[in-house]
Amino acid sequence: MALRNIALLCGRTRGVLATRGAAHFNFQPTEAPKEYGEERTKMNLCQAVNNAMDIAMATDPSAILFGEDVAFGGVFRCSLGLKDKYGSDRVFNTPLCEQGIAGFGIGVAVAGSTAIAEIQFGDYIFPAYDQLVNEAAKYRYRSGGLFECGKLTVRATWGAVGHGALYHSQSPEANFTHTPGIKVVVPRGPTQAKGLLLSCIRDDNPAIFFEPKILYRLAAEEVPTGDFMIPLSKAETVRSGKDVTIVSWGTQVHVSLEAAQLAQEKLGVSVEVIDLQTIQPWDEEHIVQSVKKTGRLIVSHEAPKTSGFGAEIAAAIQERCFLHLESPVARSCGWDTPFPHVYEPFYLPTVWRVFDSIKKTVNF
Amino acid sequence: MSAPFSIQCFTCAKCKRLFNASAEQNAMVINNSTGAVVCQGCAEPGNTSSLAPYLQLIQEATMAIPKHVPVKPRDLEAQASQTTRQNQQAAFTEKLEFIDSSKSPAIPIYRVTDGLGKFIDPAQDPGFGKEKSIRIYEAMTQLNIMDRILYDAQRQGRIAFYMTNSGEEGNHVGSAAALEAQDLIYGQYREVGVLMWRGFPLEQFMHQCYGNSKDLGKGKQMPIHYGSQEHNFVMISSPLSTQMPQAVGSAYAFKRQPNNSRVVCVYFGDGGASEGDAHAAFNFAATLDCPIIFFCRNNGYAISTPTTEQYGGDGIAGQGPGYGLHTIRVDGNDLFAVYNATRHARKLALSNKPVLIEAMTYRLGHHSTSDDSTTYRSVDEVQKWGSGDHPIERFKAYLMAKGWWTEQREREWALQVRERVLTAFAASEKIQRAPYHEMFEGVYDKLPAPLRRQRQELDDHLAEFGTHYPLDRHLKKN
Numbered sequence: 001m002a003l004r005n006i007a008l009l010c011g012r013t014r015g016v017l018a019t020r021g022a023a024h025f026n027f028q029p030t031e032a033p034k035e036y037g038e039e040r041t042k043m044n045l046c047q048a049v050n051n052a053m054d055i056a057m058a059t060d061p062s063a064i065l066f067g068e069d070v071a072f073g074g075v076f077r078c079s080l081g082l083k084d085k086y087g088s089d090r091v092f093n094t095p096l097c098e099q100g101i102a103g104f105g106i107g108v109a110v111a112g113s114t115a116i117a118e119i120q121f122g123d124y125i126f127p128a129y130d131q132l133v134n135e136a137a138k139y140r141y142r143s144g145g146l147f148e149c150g151k152l153t154v155r156a157t158w159g160a161v162g163h164g165a166l167y168h169s170q171s172p173e174a175n176f177t178h179t180p181g182i183k184v185v186v187p188r189g190p191t192q193a194k195g196l197l198l199s200c201i202r203d204d205n206p207a208i209f210f211e212p213k214i215l216y217r218l219a220a221e222e223v224p225t226g227d228f229m230i231p232l233s234k235a236e237t238v239r240s241g242k243d244v245t246i247v248s249w250g251t252q253v254h255v256s257l258e259a260a261q262l263a264q265e266k267l268g269v270s271v272e273v274i275d276l277q278t279i280q281p282w283d284e285e286h287i288v289q290s291v292k293k294t295g296r297l298i299v300s301h302e303a304p305k306t307s308g309f310g311a312e313i314a315a316a317i318q319e320r321c322f323l324h325l326e327s328p329v330a331r332s333c334g335w336d337t338p339f340p341h342v343y344e345p346f347y348l349p350t351v352w353r354v355f356d357s358i359k360k361t362v363n364f
Numbered sequence: 365m366s367a368p369f370s371i372q373c374f375t376c377a378k379c380k381r382l383f384n385a386s387a388e389q390n391a392m393v394i395n396n397s398t399g400a401v402v403c404q405g406c407a408e409p410g411n412t413s414s415l416a417p418y419l420q421l422i423q424e425a426t427m428a429i430p431k432h433v434p435v436k437p438r439d440l441e442a443q444a445s446q447t448t449r450q451n452q453q454a455a456f457t458e459k460l461e462f463i464d465s466s467k468s469p470a471i472p473i474y475r476v477t478d479g480l481g482k483f484i485d486p487a488q489d490p491g492f493g494k495e496k497s498i499r500i501y502e503a504m505t506q507l508n509i510m511d512r513i514l515y516d517a518q519r520q521g522r523i524a525f526y527m528t529n530s531g532e533e534g535n536h537v538g539s540a541a542a543l544e545a546q547d548l549i550y551g552q553y554r555e556v557g558v559l560m561w562r563g564f565p566l567e568q569f570m571h572q573c574y575g576n577s578k579d580l581g582k583g584k585q586m587p588i589h590y591g592s593q594e595h596n597f598v599m600i601s602s603p604l605s606t607q608m609p610q611a612v613g614s615a616y617a618f619k620r621q622p623n624n625s626r627v628v629c630v631y632f633g634d635g636g637a638s639e640g641d642a643h644a645a646f647n648f649a650a651t652l653d654c655p656i657i658f659f660c661r662n663n664g665y666a667i668s669t670p671t672t673e674q675y676g677g678d679g680i681a682g683q684g685p686g687y688g689l690h691t692i693r694v695d696g697n698d699l700f701a702v703y704n705a706t707r708h709a710r711k712l713a714l715s716n717k718p719v720l721i722e723a724m725t726y727r728l729g730h731h732s733t734s735d736d737s738t739t740y741r742s743v744d745e746v747q748k749w750g751s752g753d754h755p756i757e758r759f760k761a762y763l764m765a766k767g768w769w770t771e772q773r774e775r776e777w778a779l780q781v782r783e784r785v786l787t788a789f790a791a792s793e794k795i796q797r798a799p800y801h802e803m804f805e806g807v808y809d810k811l812p813a814p815l816r817r818q819r820q821e822l823d824d825h826l827a828e829f830g831t832h833y834p835l836d837r838h839l840k841k842n
Contacts, residue, residue, distance in 0.1 A: 062617070089620060095651055100609045100644030107613020110598065111548070113620070115613070127640070134603045135610070141806040143591055143599035144582040150809060180807045180815075204809040233812070281812040 023162060023214060024348055025254040029221035030238065032191045037224035046216040048190035048223050049078045049155075052197040053116060055227050057086050060114050062151075063201070064090045067101055067118030075120060076157065076216050102128035102154065106136050109149035109206070116201060119156035122210055123167040128154070129175070136206040137181030150204035155197070158186065158210035159251050160302055160348055165341035168213075171250070171303035171334075176208055177280040177312065183207040183232060184279040188253040189215065190223045195230030196277060203232060212250045235283035237290065241272035244296040244358055247287055247313060249276045252300050252349065259354035266355075269362050279309055287313065288320050295326040296361045300349050305333040327364035332357040378406035390414075471681045471693045473724055476700035479753060481761030483700075490703055494768045500541060500699065501763055502777065504533035504756050507557045509781045510566065511729070513789060514573060518587075518733040522793065523573045525587045529556050531697070531728030534755025535661055537561050538702030539723075542710060543629055548614055549597045550607040550630040553588055554661065554727075558631070562595040566785060570792035577798040577839055582805070605636040608645035608658070612718075615654035619716060627713040629657040629706075635666025637680045649718035650688035657709045658689070658720045661696065663727035668740040684720035696723030697755040700762075726753070799841035800826075 032040065043051060057063045065079060071093045073080035083091035094101050098119055105117035119125045125132075132154065140148035160169045176184050183205050187193035193211065200207040212219075238253060239260055248256045253275045260271035272290055276282055291297050297317055299310035314329040332349040340347055375382055376392070377400035383391045393412035395402050401415065476488040483489045492500065511528040518526040529536065536557025543549070549558060556569070568580065572590050575583030580592060581599065591599025598607065611630035618626045636642060637660055649656050660680045664671055677683065684691030690712050694701045702723055709719040726749040730737045737746075751757075763769040804811060804819045811819075826833060 062620075064616075064620070092652070095644075095647045097644045097647065099640055100612075100648050103606060103609025103641055103644060104613035104616070104648055107610035107615070108617045109613075110610060111614035111617035113617040130603060131606060131609070131641075135601060135606050138601070139599075140809070142581060142584045142589070142601060143806075144580050144584065145806050146580055146591060146593040147599050148809075183808075281808070281814060284814060 023218060024160070024345065024350055025251060025258060027189070027215065027219040028238075028254050028257045029219075030189055030191055032222070032224050036191070036195065036228040036230075037226035039225045040222040041225050042220055043190045043194075043223040044215075044217050044220040045187070045190045045193050045211065046076055046078050048194040049197060049211060050080055050082070051223070051225075052194040052201075053079065053082060054085070056114070056116065056198060056201045057082065057090065059227065060201075062112065063114035063116060064092075064108065065116040065118065066092050066094050066104070067155075068096055068120050069093060070118050074118065076213060078155075078211075078216075079118070098124055098127040099131055102131035102136070105152045105154065106131060106139070106149045106206075109151035110139070110147055112151070114151045114201060115149075115153070117152065117154045119154060121168055121170075122156040122158045122172045123170040125154075125156050125172055125208075126175075132176065132182060132206070132208070133179045137179045139181075139206075141181060148204070149206050152206040153197075153200045153203075154206070154208045156208065156210055157213040159212040159214060160339070160344065161214045162344065163341065164213075164339070165344075166338045169302075169339040169344075171210070171301065173208075173210060173279050174303055174307055174309045174312075177309050181206070183281065184210070185232060185277065186210045186212070186250040186279060187277070188212075188238075188250055188275050189219050190221055192230060192275070192277065194223055195228050196232070198227070199229045199232050202229065207232075210250070214251055230277070233278045233281050233283055235277055235286040236275045237272060237286075238275050239271065239273040241270040241294065243270045243294055244298060244361055245272045245274060245287070245290040245294045246298045246300055246354070246358075247274045247276055247310075248300045249279060250302070252302055255349065255351055256300050256354055258351045259358060262351065262355050263358045267359060267362065269358060271358060282309075282313070284316055284320070287317060291317055291321045292324050295324050296364075297321075297325070298330045298332055298354070298357050298361055300332040300354050300357070302334050302348060304336045305331055306336050308333050327361045330357050330361050376401070376403040376406055378402050465677055465682075468678070470678050471691070471722075473693050473695050474701050474705060475695040475698045476704060477698050477758060477762065479758060481758050481763075481765060488700065488704060490700060490707070494766070496541075497763055497766070497768055500537050501756075501759055501769065502781075503537045503557060503561050504699075504759065505777065506566075506781050506785075507533050507536070507560050508756060509778065510569065510785050511556075513782070513785050514569075514587075515729070515733065517573075517789065523587050525733055526573065527553055527588045527732045528729035529554055531726045531749065531754065532661060532663060533557050534699040534759065535659075535696040535702050535723040535725050538699040538755075539629065539631075539659055539706040539721075542703045542706035543627070544625075544710075546596065546626050547710075548611075548618070548626060548628045550611040550614075550628065551590075551597065551600055552604065552607065552632050552636055552661075553600050553602070554633065554663075555631045556588070556590070559590055559592065559595060559597050562592075562597065564590070564592050564595050564597070566788040567792060568592070570788050571795070574792050574795070575797060576792060576795040578792075578795055579798075582798050582802050584806075605632055605639035605641040605645075608632060608636075608639075608641050609648060612645050612649045612652070612654050612656055615649070615656040615713075615718075616652055619653070619655050624655065625714070627655045627657060627710055629659055631659045631661060633666060634660065634662040634664070634671050634674055634680065635669065637683075638666075638674055646683065646687040646689060646720070653716040654718050655713045655716050656718045657706065657713050658684075658718070659706070660720065660722045661725060662722055663696075663725045665727050665731070665737075665741070667731040667735060668737070670741075679722055681720065681722035684722075687720075689718050689720040691720045691722075693722045693724065696725030697753050697758060699755055699759050725755070728754075797838045799839045800835070801841045 070079040105115040108115035187196045200209045246256045256273045263269040263271050299313045310331040332354045396411045514526045517523050540558040540561035571579040573587040589600040611628045615628040618624050681693040694705045
């Protein structure tokens with residue numbers, strides 16, 4: 001690459017070097033409840049995923065992990081060491097073909113073996129869309145329960161990473177929540193990643209597990225080392241409050257937590273932040289109870305606003321909590337554009353946009 | 365590890381002069397407005413930044429560049445000749461020559477009998493014996509008769525939809541008879557003979573077409589979307605070819621079982637073979653050494669699209685070797701050829717060598733009850749195949765020549781089957797559909813709360829508006 005270009009990429013204004021690589025949020029670690037196990041060790045999200053798969057494969061001899069580049073450890077190193085530990089018949093590369101990976105995974109599950117299928121980037125899940133929506137989601141329903149692929153879990157990387165642009169930053173969850181029959185799950189940190197992934201793998205329904213790639217290295221905390229599962233379809237209140245409810249998932253939970261802290265300091269507003277965790281089927285009751293208490297709801301996600309999952313939450317909540325609402329349900333989301341490269345700081349629902357949303361909501 | 369490649373010099377973006385990086389560091393700056401690296405002479409005064417902070421980064425980036433080592437001609441040869449997984453060596457050639465596939469001969473069609481049911485090479489006779497031969501013939505004819513009755517039933521408005529298997533009875537029963545009961549089958553939609561051979565009851569075919577409460581699929585899908593766990597036949601789904609990579613996945617799972625004795629056989633058509641999923645399946649099967657048989661029923665048409673508009677190469681068999689699959693093309697209307705090929709394919713598959721069989725046949729019927737094939741093909745063409753090369757007629761000739769079947773028996777059998785089919789049919793027609801609550805079952809393993817709320821919403825709605833709904837066609841909910 002031309003030396004001039006390298007300099008260009010490095011940035012030509014002062015301070016760029018210092019801020020390059022800085023994320024739009026600060027990761028807020030969670031302390032895992034005692035029931036997940038006493039023994040803990042520091043893990044980042046990537047290691048937590050690796051640990052979950054290790055445990056899944058140790059406890060289920062039928063479990064296999066496959067996808068592009070998983071054999072050497074994966075492009076994000078999530079499958080590091082697993083091939084050496086479990087053998088190349090259980091951890092292997094497939095040809096470069098997402099529709100094949102999904103279809104193959106369904107077939108493995110139909111035959112009664114546990115399939116962990118990796119899609120390298122959620123942005124590339126679309127060739128697999130037909131298999132996931134028309135086949136996996138409908139297998140049990142259409143066969144009167146005679147055939148099903150509940151042993152299938154599809155893992156895909158997800159969300160903004162700072163420089164990913166159109167095809168390495170997408171949050172495609174809403175494309176799947178519209179399809180009855182599959183489960184969609186997004187963890188906010190290492191503990192959740194481990195516990196939720198184990199739940200997805202062991203759940204008797206096909207599931208898509210989106211892993212926020214920016215959190216792979218950035219998110220590290222004390223994670224229980226044992227075999228524990230976090231239940232699906234259960235939201236978690238990460239910060240209690242009484243004035244406004246924010247519902248979010250994945251990376252955006254940390255953005256919301258920071259905005260909540262700012263709101264407390266600058267506006268004296270008490271914000272409750274809920275991590276949805278399972279996007280579909282979602283824990284509607286938990287959100288309803290919170291909104292009945294606060295009377296105000298903001299949903300925040302990176303995915304584009306229109307037809308994002310925030311739209312579903314907003315519609316359901318105004319149906320269930322209409323008379324409790326003090327202000328319209330707000331959505332602080334990515335704009336309705338493809339995910340841009342250099343405009344990322346403007347595209348994302350930043351701490352300041354969420355803060356702005358809180359301010360508008362309480363002043364309605 | 366070789367010494368890192370170090371930057372010797374910079375080039376000024378404007379005047380193109382070279383400057384020594386280490387000795388003349390300060391001679392170069394970055395022009396802030398363009399980001400270009402320029403010499404002091406070409407820089408815009410007051411609008412520059414020092415290059416110093418970036419030298420370390422550039423050093424690190426270029427350390428990854430390995431030192432250039434000139435490759436000896438012999439090394440080139442060694443590199444280039446390492447090609448496929450199977451470690452096939454490719455030789456070099458100095459002739460500029462393209463492979464013109466239209467000049468290569470088509471893969472030949474394996475056959476065992478002629479049009480009159482006579483063995484061309486007696487050594488190829490699989491030696492069925494009387495009982496098996498009659499069982500095969502009865503399966504083919506029963507399918508043929510059931511097809512006619514159910515097609516008419518749709519025309520009379522009794523069932524919503526139907527697809528016949530006319531002309532393909534030979535490739536169905538021939539392949540099914542060569543497989544074992546424990547082998548898992550994935551179908552497309554025109555493989556009823558396979559399921560029939562395996563013993564799926566006549567009544568169950570009817571129940572599925574009517575979608576009544578006895579249908580194994582609980583009336584969820586359109587007619588002909590059969591399946592049976594008991595008979596190792598995965599439920600049919602409408603999307604084409606999606607079953608193909610799934611079949612490969614199941615085969616891989618079987619391979620991992622100790623002492624595996626199961627293969628997977630997946631059926632698809634000449635049209636389905638064009639889907640991306642077909643390509644995915646062939647490639648995965650070959651790279652992962654799966655115990656699978658790909659059975660392509662090339663019946664000449666995908667609805668109205670003839671094969672001349674479906675592929676440009678040598679059919680589907682022509683693709684097989686390209687993927688690394690053991691491949692054969694067979695006469696799909698010669699039951700013995702289909703049987704022999706499938707039998708041998710099964711042996712190969714069981715030793716984890718995936719196989720592609722392309723069975724050349726002809727779709728005598730319309731694509732479905734929603735199609736009228738006279739709008740795109742001539743009656744002459746259909747008659748030529750129907751009377752000149754019918755799998756049932758060819759097998760019947762063999763049966764008669766053996767003295768195991770007579771015209772008298774034929775008449776008796778036809779009446780017997782008609783009566784059996786019509787009885788099952790009439791019984792099935794009377795059975796009600798499952799309670800409407802069944803509509804909410806099976807989305808997930810357990811009914812989720814939001815869906816239960818929707819079911820309640822429907823209950824409440826029907827309590828008031830139920831008279832506008834066909835509740836009398838359904839069993840009462842518990």
